[in-house]
Amino acid sequence: xKIKRIAVFASHNGSDLQAIIDSCRDGxxxxxxxxxxxNNTDAFSLQRAKDAGIDSYCVNASLYPDSDELxxxxxxxxxxxxxxxxxxxxxxKKIGEPILKVYHNRIFNIHPALLPKYGGKxxxxxxxxxxxxxxxxxxxxxxIHRVNAEYDSGDIVAQAKVPVLPQDTPExxxxxVLEREHTFLVETLSKIVTEDINA
Ligand code: GRF
Numbered sequence: 001x002k003i004k005r006i007a008v009f010a011s012h013n014g015s016d017l018q019a020i021i022d023s024c025r026d027g028x029x030x031x032x033x034x035x036x037x038x039n040n041t042d043a044f045s046l047q048r049a050k051d052a053g054i055d056s057y058c059v060n061a062s063l064y065p066d067s068d069e070l071x072x073x074x075x076x077x078x079x080x081x082x083x084x085x086x087x088x089x090x091x092x093k094k095i096g097e098p099i100l101k102v103y104h105n106r107i108f109n110i111h112p113a114l115l116p117k118y119g120g121k122x123x124x125x126x127x128x129x130x131x132x133x134x135x136x137x138x139x140x141x142x143x144i145h146r147v148n149a150e151y152d153s154g155d156i157v158a159q160a161k162v163p164v165l166p167q168d169t170p171e172x173x174x175x176x177v178l179e180r181e182h183t184f185l186v187e188t189l190s191k192i193v194t195e196d197i198n199a
Contacts, residue, residue, distance in 0.1 A: 002195065003106075003199055004032065004193075005031070005084045005085070006020065006024075006032065006033050006085050006086075007077075007083040007087070008020060008045075008087050009037045010088075011045065011093075012044070013044050013045065013090070014043065014047075014048045016089035016110060017048055017090075018048050020087065020186065023189075025052075028190065029186060030193055030194075031189070034055075034081040034083055035078070037058075037059055038057070038091075039061075040058070055081065059073055083103075084106065085103070086106065086147075087108050087109075087189065088110070089110055097149065108145065109154070110143070110144050111128075111152055112140075112142060112181065113132060113177075114143060114159055115145060118132055118140075120152055120153075123151075123152065133170055138163070139164060140161075140173060142162065142184045142185075143158075143159050144188045145157060157192075157197050158187075158191075160180055162180050
């Protein structure tokens with residue numbers, strides 16, 4: 001389907017979110033970020049959304065201990081903003097069944113490694129890069145995949161390689177991968193928007 005309105009779920013620094021906002025505003029991508037959701041009240045991503053004049057929401061289990069209620073509220077926000085597609089950019093919670101159903105095939109996640117390796121529960125943030133370096137991999141990279149009920153296991157739609165250098169620490173590798181994410185996610189989302197990748 002034609003994708004115009006992207007909801008971004010971002011619970012951390014939000015540099016990936018920023019890359020999406022900027023590419024829409026610069027006209028590199030014919031779409032817009034319609035809302036930003038976070039499960040973390042302190043996320044800088046919420047500030048970035050505010051600065052860009054985009055409606056943002058914190059939705060989490062402290063506010064909605066009942067998971068059905070949490071899904072209902074989330075879905076309501078998404079529908080209020082006429083969301084076509086959900087992009088997870090630094091969001092660690094599983095997506096509830098009702099949302100997976102309504103947005104079937106239209107939820108994507110970005111992961112900072114070459115899945116199927118270095119994914120799954122506990123494989124997030126610096127843990128991923130530590131594991132890649134410990135395994136002496138010559139390459140790491142970026143994966144964009146569809147989201148299903150399990151962590152990091154939906155269909156892979158695009159991957160980009162990033163070299164691991166002999167002197168790398170988890171932090172230097174993380175920085176190189178993140179930099180690549182910013183360009184690669186825009187390239188890939190653009191293909192989804194132009195329907196070269198179906199959603
Ligand atoms: C990125 O590394 C992304 O791959 C992962 O979470 C991180 C988000 O970074 N899912 P930021 O908050 O967008 O800077």
